[in-house]
Amino acid sequence: MPAQNVTKQNVTNRNVTRQNATSQGVTTQRNAANRKSAANEVRSASRIEYRPMLWDDIGAITQEFDRTWGRAVPMDSPQLSKMISRRFVLRYLAPSTGTRIACLDGRFMGATLVRAVGQTPLFPRAEEELRELDRELALSDAGRHALHGMALQRDIDVQMEQDSGVDRDSDAELELFLVAADARGHGVGGGLWRAMLEDFASAGVQRFHLHTDSDCDMGFYDHQRMICVAQRNISDTDDADLVLFAPEISRIYAGETERILGDVQHMGRTETDHTETSRMSRASRAAQLDITEQPNHMAAARKDGAR
Known part of the structure; x- marks a missing residue:
C-alpha cells in the first residue's frame, strides 16, 4: 500500500513541522523576553544622573553623611550629630575644586568632592559657613568637646601627610567619597x-x-590597587576628645590616575563580557530544552547578590 504509506509519512512530517514551529515560537518568545529584560537593565542604569554639585545639595549630603557616620556623642543628641556632620561636609567642600553628584530619579545617591592643586575652590561661601557653625558649636560644652576632638584629628591628618610626603607628591586629593545606603545595587560608587x-x-x-x-x-x-602610605592607630592613652570623635584607625592611600583608571576600564570590559556570556549560555540552555523536551527538568532559582 504505497499510497497509504505516503499519507502516513506526510502526516508525520506535518506533525514534526508543527512541533518545530512551536519550539521555534517558544524560543523566539523567550529570546524576546531576554532582550526586553536586558533593555530594562540598561534603562535602570541610565536613570543614574551624574552632575556637578549645587550649593543647595549641601542639605542632602549632610543628611546622608550623618546617616552614615553621624556622631551623637557625648550627649546622644541628634541635633549635635547633624551639626558635626554639616561641619565635616563644609570642611571638605571649602577647598574643593571639583564635584560630582549622583542622583536616581532626582534622589541623592552619592557625591565626590576633590581638590586639585593650583585650581580655585568652587564654593568660597563654605569657609564663611564653617566659621559661623564653629561659633555656634562653641556655645555648648558638648560642641566645644566636638571641636577639640575634630581639631586633634585634623592635626593628625596633616602630620601623616607631612611624614609620608604625600602632600608634596600628590596633584589632587579626594576630600569626600560618599555613597548613600539606598544606592546599593545601582553601581553608583x-x-x-x-x-x-x-x-x-x-x-x-x-x-x-x-x-x-x-x-x-x-x-x-x-x-583598586592604591597604596597605603600612612597609618595611625588611636589608643586609649590619647586625648579623651580625640578617642571620642576620631575613628580607631586612620590611613592615607595614594595612587596613579592612569594606572588605576586603566584597571577600572579593563575590569568594566571583563564584567561586560562575562554578563554577555552568561546571557548567551542561558539562552542556549533554554533552546536545548525546547528541542529535547525534557519533562523532568526543574528550573534553578537565581539569587542576585546586591553590591
Whole structure:
C-alpha cells in the first residue's frame, strides 16, 4: 500500500513541522523576553544622573553623611550629630575644586568632592559657613568637646601627610567619597569613582591621595590597587576628645590616575563580557530544552547578590 504509506509519512512530517514551529515560537518568545529584560537593565542604569554639585545639595549630603557616620556623642543628641556632620561636609567642600553628584530619579545617591592643586575652590561661601557653625558649636560644652576632638584629628591628618610626603607628591586629593545606603545595587560608587578618575586624567592629575579610616570600607582602596602610605592607630592613652570623635584607625592611600583608571576600564570590559556570556549560555540552555523536551527538568532559582 504505497499510497497509504505516503499519507502516513506526510502526516508525520506535518506533525514534526508543527512541533518545530512551536519550539521555534517558544524560543523566539523567550529570546524576546531576554532582550526586553536586558533593555530594562540598561534603562535602570541610565536613570543614574551624574552632575556637578549645587550649593543647595549641601542639605542632602549632610543628611546622608550623618546617616552614615553621624556622631551623637557625648550627649546622644541628634541635633549635635547633624551639626558635626554639616561641619565635616563644609570642611571638605571649602577647598574643593571639583564635584560630582549622583542622583536616581532626582534622589541623592552619592557625591565626590576633590581638590586639585593650583585650581580655585568652587564654593568660597563654605569657609564663611564653617566659621559661623564653629561659633555656634562653641556655645555648648558638648560642641566645644566636638571641636577639640575634630581639631586633634585634623592635626593628625596633616602630620601623616607631612611624614609620608604625600602632600608634596600628590596633584589632587579626594576630600569626600560618599555613597548613600539606598544606592546599593545601582553601581553608583563605581560610577562616581570612574568619573573622578576620568576628570583627573582630563585635568592632567597624575597622582592623587585620600584619607580614610576604619569607619569606612578601606578594602575598596586595596581592591583598586592604591597604596597605603600612612597609618595611625588611636589608643586609649590619647586625648579623651580625640578617642571620642576620631575613628580607631586612620590611613592615607595614594595612587596613579592612569594606572588605576586603566584597571577600572579593563575590569568594566571583563564584567561586560562575562554578563554577555552568561546571557548567551542561558539562552542556549533554554533552546536545548525546547528541542529535547525534557519533562523532568526543574528550573534553578537565581539569587542576585546586591553590591
